[in-house]
Amino acid sequence: MAAPRGALVLMGSGELTATMVEVHKELLGRLGPGARAVFLDTPAGFQLNADQISERAVAYFRERVGRGLEVASLKSAAAARAYEGEVALATLRRADYIFVGPGSPTYALRQWKETSVPAIFAERVEEGAVLAAASAAALTLGRFTLPVYEIYKVGEEPRWAEGLDLLGKFGLPVAVVPHWNNAEGGTHDTRFCYAGEIRFRALQALLPEDVAVLGIDEHTACVLDVARGVAEVRGIGRVTVRRGGGESTFAKGERFRLSLLGGPALAQGGEEGRSGLPSPSEAALREEASGEEGLGGEIRRAEAAFEAALGRGDPEAAAGALLDLDHLLWAAQRRPGDEGDLGQGREAFREMLALLGHAHGGAQPETAPSAPLVEALVALRDEWREEGKWTEADALRDRLRAAGILVEDTPAGARWRPLPGPRDPS
Numbered sequence: 001m002a003a004p005r006g007a008l009v010l011m012g013s014g015e016l017t018a019t020m021v022e023v024h025k026e027l028l029g030r031l032g033p034g035a036r037a038v039f040l041d042t043p044a045g046f047q048l049n050a051d052q053i054s055e056r057a058v059a060y061f062r063e064r065v066g067r068g069l070e071v072a073s074l075k076s077a078a079a080a081r082a083y084e085g086e087v088a089l090a091t092l093r094r095a096d097y098i099f100v101g102p103g104s105p106t107y108a109l110r111q112w113k114e115t116s117v118p119a120i121f122a123e124r125v126e127e128g129a130v131l132a133a134a135s136a137a138a139l140t141l142g143r144f145t146l147p148v149y150e151i152y153k154v155g156e157e158p159r160w161a162e163g164l165d166l167l168g169k170f171g172l173p174v175a176v177v178p179h180w181n182n183a184e185g186g187t188h189d190t191r192f193c194y195a196g197e198i199r200f201r202a203l204q205a206l207l208p209e210d211v212a213v214l215g216i217d218e219h220t221a222c223v224l225d226v227a228r229g230v231a232e233v234r235g236i237g238r239v240t241v242r243r244g245g246g247e248s249t250f251a252k253g254e255r256f257r258l259s260l261l262g263g264p265a266l267a268q269g270g271e272e273g274r275s276g277l278p279s280p281s282e283a284a285l286r287e288e289a290s291g292e293e294g295l296g297g298e299i300r301r302a303e304a305a306f307e308a309a310l311g312r313g314d315p316e317a318a319a320g321a322l323l324d325l326d327h328l329l330w331a332a333q334r335r336p337g338d339e340g341d342l343g344q345g346r347e348a349f350r351e352m353l354a355l356l357g358h359a360h361g362g363a364q365p366e367t368a369p370s371a372p373l374v375e376a377l378v379a380l381r382d383e384w385r386e387e388g389k390w391t392e393a394d395a396l397r398d399r400l401r402a403a404g405i406l407v408e409d410t411p412a413g414a415r416w417r418p419l420p421g422p423r424d425p426s
Contacts, residue, residue, distance in 0.1 A: 006125035008133070008141070008167070008224040012178040012216035012237065015101050015134035016060045019219040023234045024065045024099075027130050027223070031096045037061060038070045038095035040088075042111050043103025043136040045075030053102065069099070077114035083399050085115075086350055092120045097130045100137035106147050106161055109140050116347070118164050125170070125226065135178050139193070141166045142176040143211055146203065152194040158203045170226045172261045173211045180215035180240060204242065212243035212261045220252075229258045295332050299345045302328065306352050319376040322352050326380060330387075353399065374405055378414050381407065 009027060014020050028035050039057045044050045054071045061069035072088040072095075079085045092098060098121070100108075112118055125131055139145050144160035151158060160175065167174045179193040189196035192215065195203060204213060216222050217237025224231045232255045233239045241248045241260055250256055302325040309317035329345045377400060384393040397407045400416070407416045 005128040005227050007130045007226065008125060008170075009130060010138045010141070010176055010178070010214070010216055010222045010224065011132065011134035012138070012180060012218045012220045012235075013135050014219035014235070015099075015132070016057060017219065018064070019235050020134075020221060021064045023221045023223070024061070024067075024132070027132070028065070028067055028097055031130065035067075035096040036070070036094060037067055037097040037099060038072050038091055040072045040074060040092065040098060040100045040117075042074050042076075042117070043100065043105065043108040043140075045079075045103070045111065046107055047103065050075060050103075057099065057101070070095075074111070074115070074117070077111045080111075080115040080117075083395075083402055086353070089116060089120065092117070092124070095124060095129060097132065098124060099132045099134075101134040103136045104149055105136045105139035105145050106150065108136060109145060109161065109164065112140070112164065118166065121164070121166055122169050125166075131166075138176050138178045138216065140164050142174045142214070143168050144175040144207065146175070146177060146193055146195065148194055151199065152190075158195070158199045158206070160203065160206060167224075167261075172224075172258060173208075174214050174261050175207060175211055177213055177215045179218055181217040181237060209244070210262055212241060214261060215240035215242070224258065226258070230255050231258055231261075295328065295342075295345065298328050299325065299348055303348055303352065315373040316376070318352075319373050322349070323376060323380060325349050325352065326383075353396065374400070374416055378407060378416050382414055 007027065009023065011020060011023075028037060039054055039061075041050055041054050044053050047053070054073070058069045058071065061067050070091055072091040074080055074085055074088040080089065121131055133141055136148075139148070140163055142163045143165045145163040147156070147159065147161050150156045163175070167176070177193050180191065182190045182192075182194060184190050185194075185196075189198075191197060192200035192203075207213070214222065216239055217235075220233065220235035220237035220239065222231055222233060222239045231239070231250075233250045233252050235252060237252070239250045241250075241256070243260070243262060248256070248260065302321050305324070306318050306321035309315070309321055325345065326349065329342060329349065332342055332345070377396060381393045381396045384390075384396070400407055401419070404419050405416050406419050407414055
């Protein structure tokens with residue numbers, strides 16, 4: 001694997017308080033003024049106040065960080081298979097700064113493992129993005145995850161759950177433990193993410209010898225610059241590394257090499273080397289795709305044409321790029337040697353379709369729909385029905401309805417008409 005260009009930020013708590021404002025600002029500043037920040041709501045997806053948490057995050061970024069923050073709403077694995085879920089995944093794939101926070105780590109793990117979210121996290125960091133994970137989300141990123149609610153609230157025996165092991169993909173065999181210095185218990189020990197010393201000693205004994213514990217105090221961030229192989233402590237507390245029976249503690253402003261966590265020294269050229277956090281531009285991606293051979297290159301060129309059409313507000317050209325990709329994939333199914341790229345192409349197609357519906361549905365209510373665009377999509381649905389692609393055809397019909405277009409099947413063929421009144425959100 002090529003050296004990743006991005007960074008992971010693990011926050012012990014306080015992700016929406018004054019103590020983390022400068023951390024968010026600095027990391028977004030490294031990415032540049034056009035960096036796209038996105039909040040993912042899955043860890044709190046089961047909570048009745050999940051939307052309020054998202055609203056609070058958006059307001060915090062606007063008022064305290066001085067940046068816009070989009071919400072990728074993916075409250076469950078089932079939601080990922082719906083139209084809104086496709087839009088959320090597409091939003092994540094284009095994010096430069098992914099922010100994930102409070103909730104239940106085990107709930108988040110159950111949902112994400114049935115989706116492409118873990119792969120998107122890894123891909124974005126590899127390509128130069130920042131993944132900022134706080135509290136519950138930070139717990140999920142290691143090889144093992146502490147089931148906080150199950151142990152502290154339900155009374156289950158100390159155990160570890162299998163984590164996403166995103167850090168493991170970058171050579172870091174780690175269990176992340178936020179809320180390391182928690183003192184909410186008052187009369188009882190709630191350090192070590194509410195486990196307390198006695199239970200955490202038992203938990204640590206359950207870990208394989210090669211897995212390090214990365215403990216992060218509350219209102220503290222550990223910035224892992226995987227491109228340079230170093231970590232830096234920010235905020236008001238400390239970061240603790242336990243490995244092989246030893247313990248090292250680092251205060252605000254101090255750095256340590258990621259090799260201390262058991263991984264390889266990833267730094268290229270030492271600590272002073274440039275981190276490479278800024279993401280490649282869309283123009284650079286298009287230039288890269290122009291010379292790529294085979295089906296993979298054709299997919300990338302179709303994506304580039306689609307993005308360019310959306311960028312200049314040309315829905316007909318965007319629909320044309322979508323149709324071109326559909327024909328490419330249909331032809332590739334009959335050719336030997338292209339099987340490996342078909343999955344990538346289908347995922348790209350679903351993402352483009354979701355983005356096209358989102359862009360069209362976001363128009364002002366008084367704006368008339370583009371007839372050529374709708375005709376092209378209805379024609380595509382007809383093709384799918386003829387080919388027996390009933391699931392895809394039904395999904396396209398539903399997304400047109402969500403955008404305010406009703407498609408009706410008649411003996412003479414499909415016909416469409418705008419729905420009266422506001423757009424149907426279902």
